[in-house]
Amino acid sequence: MDKILQTIVIDWIPDKAKVVDFGCGDGALLRILAEEKSILGYGVENDPVKINGCIKNGVPVIQQDIDECIQHYRDMDFDVAIMASSIQCLRKPRNAMQNILKVANECVITLPNFGNWELRAGLLRGKMPSSVQLPAKWYETKNLHLCTIVDFEELCKEESFNIKKKVYLNNKGASSWLTNTFPNLFAAEAVYLIG
Amino acid sequence: MNVVSKKILFNEPLTLGSGEMLPGFELMTETYGELNQEKSNAVLVCHAFSGNHHAAGIKEENAKPGWWDELIGDGKTIDTEKYFIVSLNNIGGCHGSTGPTSISPKTEQAFGAGFPEVSVSDWVETQKLLADHLEIDCWEMVVGGSLGGMQALQWAISYPDKIKKAAIIAASSKISTQNIALNEVAREIIKKDECFHNGDYLSHGETPSKGLKAARMLGHITYLSESNMSKRFGRKLQDPQTKMDADINYEVENYLQYKGEQFAKTFDANSYILMTKAMDSFDPAKNFDHDLVKCLKSIQAKLLIASFDSDWLFPKEYGLDIQMSAIKAGIDSTYIELNGEYGHDSFLFYSNDYSVALKNFLNSNG
Numbered sequence: 001m002d003k004i005l006q007t008i009v010i011d012w013i014p015d016k017a018k019v020v021d022f023g024c025g026d027g028a029l030l031r032i033l034a035e036e037k038s039i040l041g042y043g044v045e046n047d048p049v050k051i052n053g054c055i056k057n058g059v060p061v062i063q064q065d066i067d068e069c070i071q072h073y074r075d076m077d078f079d080v081a082i083m084a085s086s087i088q089c090l091r092k093p094r095n096a097m098q099n100i101l102k103v104a105n106e107c108v109i110t111l112p113n114f115g116n117w118e119l120r121a122g123l124l125r126g127k128m129p130s131s132v133q134l135p136a137k138w139y140e141t142k143n144l145h146l147c148t149i150v151d152f153e154e155l156c157k158e159e160s161f162n163i164k165k166k167v168y169l170n171n172k173g174a175s176s177w178l179t180n181t182f183p184n185l186f187a188a189e190a191v192y193l194i195g
Numbered sequence: 196m197n198v199v200s201k202k203i204l205f206n207e208p209l210t211l212g213s214g215e216m217l218p219g220f221e222l223m224t225e226t227y228g229e230l231n232q233e234k235s236n237a238v239l240v241c242h243a244f245s246g247n248h249h250a251a252g253i254k255e256e257n258a259k260p261g262w263w264d265e266l267i268g269d270g271k272t273i274d275t276e277k278y279f280i281v282s283l284n285n286i287g288g289c290h291g292s293t294g295p296t297s298i299s300p301k302t303e304q305a306f307g308a309g310f311p312e313v314s315v316s317d318w319v320e321t322q323k324l325l326a327d328h329l330e331i332d333c334w335e336m337v338v339g340g341s342l343g344g345m346q347a348l349q350w351a352i353s354y355p356d357k358i359k360k361a362a363i364i365a366a367s368s369k370i371s372t373q374n375i376a377l378n379e380v381a382r383e384i385i386k387k388d389e390c391f392h393n394g395d396y397l398s399h400g401e402t403p404s405k406g407l408k409a410a411r412m413l414g415h416i417t418y419l420s421e422s423n424m425s426k427r428f429g430r431k432l433q434d435p436q437t438k439m440d441a442d443i444n445y446e447v448e449n450y451l452q453y454k455g456e457q458f459a460k461t462f463d464a465n466s467y468i469l470m471t472k473a474m475d476s477f478d479p480a481k482n483f484d485h486d487l488v489k490c491l492k493s494i495q496a497k498l499l500i501a502s503f504d505s506d507w508l509f510p511k512e513y514g515l516d517i518q519m520s521a522i523k524a525g526i527d528s529t530y531i532e533l534n535g536e537y538g539h540d541s542f543l544f545y546s547n548d549y550s551v552a553l554k555n556f557l558n559s560n561g
Binding site: 072077 | 497
């Protein structure tokens with residue numbers, strides 16, 4: 001995870017929180033959160049290589065498919081649920097969104113913005129767009145449900161999800177006048193605190 | 196690899212969970228590697244239902260290697276160059292530790308069916324005495340598969356500060372009704388052997404080997420996966436030259452006959468009954484209002500819970516059930532699902548993912 005993005009996420013998570021990270025990768029974020037915020041964190045991941053990274057990192061992890069398991073994480077007293085760049089990989093992102101707020105009081109969601117001008121330009125050239133956030137070729141990508149910032153915020157409105165905080169970042173991981181004024185065009189990534 | 200086999204005598208009487216008492220007992224042990232000066236590199240390996248203390252290495256020429264030799268040894272998953280591994284035969288067993296074939300000091304005859312009921316907790320208590328004897332204050336890891344995994348879990352519950360990590364493999368916090376049913380059929384088969392004599396076959400100079408063999412044949416089917424059996428035997432016909440019995444048609448029949456017969460030569464029928472009873476009764480949550488979450492709350496050790504996808508005897512839901520309760524309890528616990536082609540028995544065999552996970556877990560800190 002990009003350093004600036006990481007700083008934002010860490011800043012939003014309270015000390016000693018009980019945290020679940022859906023799509024936790026090798027557990028790097030949870031490890032930092034454990035060190036800096038003394039959280040009790042669990043990762044959910046389905047890739048055996050990444051899971052072994054978690055075990056090596058000493059991060060508790062559960063090998064499961066997020067689409068299938070997310071509803072089982074209710075009633076576990078989580079304070080915060082994180083879904084960092086994973087929502088677009090899910091088969092049922094809407095279902096996951098509906099569930100995630102039942103899993104925890106608050107959730108942190110980060111997503112790549114498919115409306116970003118570079119991606120639009122790629123498509124204009126007649127090619128499947130790629131960027132730092134979306135590096136994979138069309139035939140290799142794990143992304144099933146990409147969306148733009150406008151799309152995502154529309155879904156939040158429809159589902160009455162309360163966006164408590166949001167930050168738009170450009171492809172250098174920085175927030176600027178451009179990203180804040182025209183996020184759907186200039187932000188490469190969006191970070192939300194939903195509660 | 197430095198291998199030491201030793202029978203250790205414990206003179207103090209041991210009160211079992213059932214209230215019955217053993218006046219003293221012996222544990223047959225095997226250790227691999229060297230205990231470091233700080234005594235901080237000790238790993239306890241707990242055997243499964245029909246296992247024993249011989250977990251690694253080859254004792255004599257042409258003999259079979261230990262049951263977990265694929266994972267224990269110099270440079271292996273549980274590295275004997277780094278760790279001191281302790282393995283033992285549990286009481287009630289039949290490979291050197293005090294069990295039904297041992298002589299009771301009271302009657303000066305074999306305990307036989309009179310051997311007291313033992314439980315997973317009782318085994319953990321004897322293993323704790325063994326740790327004290329070896330002056331090991333805290334295990335770096337306690338590990339086991341199946342019934343061995345139950346012992347690892349019980350350790351984490353019974354002695355929160357005496358164990359840093361528990362690897363609970365192909366195990367469960369209590370077995371299913373179906374598991375109990377299968378165990379009961381196996382016990383019934385043994386008891387119906389005409390040589391069983393209500394468990395006192397030793398004083399009759401007989402052994403119920405036919406019953407033991409048939410019980411093992413049934414058990415063996417449950418340890419393998421259907422796909423593994425199909426792949427290995429299919430519907431291949433047995434070579435008439437090597438048939439164990441004239442009635443045999445298929446290779447799989449011959450295989451089960453052979454495995455059953457080999458087992459019956461080395462295993463004791465009363466031990467079989469007693470070990471399956473210990474498995475049936477394992478349910479640590481029952482002391483905590485049947486609430487597994489409550490039961491796991493005091494655990495300080497890190498847990499690694501591993502299930503195998505082809506295991507239908509102890510399916511992944513069992514492992515996940517412990518994991519979900521562990522999360523509710525707020526303890527450090529990881530759950531992984533491994534590919535294993537051998538069904539329940541997959542825990543016995545090396546595979547890359549299995550080995551990497553276990554190795555990373557053992558070597559992780561913090």
